[in-house]
Amino acid sequence: MSGDTAQEPASLGDNVLPERRINMIEAINEALDIMLTRDPDVIIMGEDVGYFGGVFRATAGLQAKHGKNRVFDTPISECGIIGAAVGMGAYGLRPVPEIQFADYIYPGLDQLISEAARLRYRSAGDYIAPMTVRSPFGGGIFGGQTHSQSPEALFTHVAGLKTVIPATPYDAKGLLIAAIEDNDPVIFFEPKRIYNGPFTGFYDQPVEPWKKHPDSVVPEGYYKVPLGKARTVREGEALTVLTYGTMVHVAEAVCREKGVDAEILDLRTLVPLDIKAIEASVEKTGRCLIVHEATRTSGFGAELSALVTERCFYHLEAPVERVTGFDTPYPHSLEWAYFPGPVRIGEAIDKLLSE
Structure with a gap:
């Protein structure tokens, strides 16, 4: 896909998948639903991700469909969320913890840096941490200092972590599926300013309806965008x-x-x-x-x-x-x-x- 101006059609075998227009929130929800269905080891955990469906509704309906053992709420403890995910990954699961805002991720840095990022190396490959930490990041919603930060550079500095940031619904779905299937820990930052549709980001200009934007065309079903x-x-x-x-x-x-x-x-x-x-x-x-x-x-x-x-x-x-x-x-x-x-x-x- 590098070097191509046109988006390659997603496919499953020889069949091109049907396409329609959705926003990034819907694309993320679809990716999670697909992976919960395909892989019984995938679980989703975090604050308000279960019954409520997440503060931005990215996990809406998933607990009702897949059960409370697969999609469940956690205490307000980021270090506990990420620490538990490290252990789950080492045990053989593929946890997808959500940190409600990227600004809240700092209490979990020790688990990410000292445990998740190093587990494969320090165990000589005996254990891995196949976890995908999802988190909304960046500004654009007047969230103030504790709901708007962009800390991506902190994680790119840590050997053993992968850092992914989609810009379109198509990529959000395909990259998230690829991240969940990856055997290394992935930090998956979701730019909440474009959750509901791509737009210029100029505050004084009208927002282009996402249903008319070419970046909102997303295939149905399973596909991956390679990391x-x-x-x-x-x-x-x-x-x-x-x-x-x-x-x-x-x-x-x-x-x-x-x-x-x-x-x-x-x-x-x-x-x-x-x-x-x-x-x-x-x-x-x-x-x-x-x-x-x-x-x-x-x-x-x-x-x-x-x-x-x-x-x-x-x-x-x-x-x-x-x-x-x-x-x-x-x-x-x-x-x-x-x-x-x-x-x-x-x-x-x-x-x-x-x-």
Whole structure:
């Protein structure tokens, strides 16, 4: 799928699966339903995921269908949720714990870093931690400082963890299925700003109905999107934009409005990273812009910038540019000024093309 502008049709054997338009929440719910049905070892656990169906309704109806032993509520204890999932994975289950907001994941860091990420190595392969930690992340709902953070860079730094961030309903379903079937622990961050449909993210502009958006076309049934493969959102010659999550839609809207012949790569997974797709694009365009919502200092964009500089230095016609969130605590009332938007992204594009 890397290098292709058109989405490949999902298939099961020789049969192309039927398609229809759904949003990301529905796509995630379908992926969980499919895996609960296919694999009796898959279980879902977390705060309010059972009877209530999750604070964003991602697990709605799953307990009623699959039972309280497969989809169940837990105490408000993130370290307990993740710690229990590590033990379940070592025992042979495939737990899918939900952390209600990414901001709440920090009490479980010790279990993720010291146990889940190291279990395969420290046991010489005798034990694994095939767990997928789902969590809504990022801003866009005026959730304030404790419901809006983007901590993805913390997890990309930990050897043994995989970090996945979908930007479309199609990818959310296919990547989540692939993550659940993976034998290593996966952090699956879901950008809640686009849960109900892809849109530009410009607060003062009307939202494009997701049922008319091409990214909302999702096949029925089982399919996977492989981890470690970037998606070329659009091809171009003038510059490369590296981004993920909500910022895919924002960057695409800015480039379209400015009429810039930009090539946009949706990274999809930060670890494993599709370095070959990045190299091929930057070598073609000679310019690179990195866009992410998280804080600038030590954000994942810094790693991307270093990789591009190391691997594509002699192809670059201008220094790598980054447009990110600011190095401040997350601002509640000013969150739409905090996000990379048309002004800041546009200025970075103009600077790159002028050098």
